[in-house]
Amino acid sequence: MKTENRKRNIPIRVWLSKSENAELNRKAKMTGLPKSTVIRLLLKSYEPKEKxxxxxxxxxxxxxxxxxxxxxxxxxxxxxxxxxxxxxxxxxxxxxxxxxxxxxxxxxxxxxxxxxx
Incomplete structure (x- = not known):
């Protein structure tokens, strides 16, 4: 699929420390959501719930x-x-x-x- 047809077509690269990456991985696993979804929910001021x-x-x-x-x-x-x-x-x-x-x-x-x- 071409990126112009996608709803989300702006890639962002973020640098994290080992502990920040571990925390993001832990939270994504805890919620059962992909890391990108966890980040988008937090940007919209929502707290993902534990699965x-x-x-x-x-x-x-x-x-x-x-x-x-x-x-x-x-x-x-x-x-x-x-x-x-x-x-x-x-x-x-x-x-x-x-x-x-x-x-x-x-x-x-x-x-x-x-x-x-």
């Missing part, structure tokens, strides 16, 4: 499956007409919001409170 362990991803998979099941129940109940569909749908939406909140807390980078911005 959660496997238990988090298993919990999210289970939450997603339960939310999908609730949604399917709501669709079926609406078709058959024997369950409080609005209530079930509200619970499904609430469950998906909970899932999104968990992702936000554990995965998405948060706004930094650095004073030098």
């Amino acid at each position: 959660p362990d496997a238990r988090f991803y298993e919990a999210m998979r289970q939450l997603s499956a339960i939310g999908n099941n609730i949604n399917q129940l709501a669709l079926k109940a609406n078709a058959l007409g024997f369950v409080d569909t609005p209530m079930l749908k509200t619970e499904a939406i609430r469950w998906h919001k909970f899932q999104a909140d968990i992702e936000a807390v554990f995965l998405r980078p948060g706004q930094s409170n650095l004073k030098w911005q």
Whole structure:
């Protein structure tokens, strides 16, 4: 791919000490992100979050499956007409919001409170 077609087409070379490079490598590994992404997030005043362990991803998979099941129940109940569909749908939406909140807390980078911005 030609560089003029890329969104990021300005290369920057940075010189780091051994300890600075080790710290950047440690932080990139800790977050599971490439070093360039860690640097870009910091430039935009975001603090990358540490990558959660496997238990988090298993919990999210289970939450997603339960939310999908609730949604399917709501669709079926609406078709058959024997369950409080609005209530079930509200619970499904609430469950998906909970899932999104968990992702936000554990995965998405948060706004930094650095004073030098």
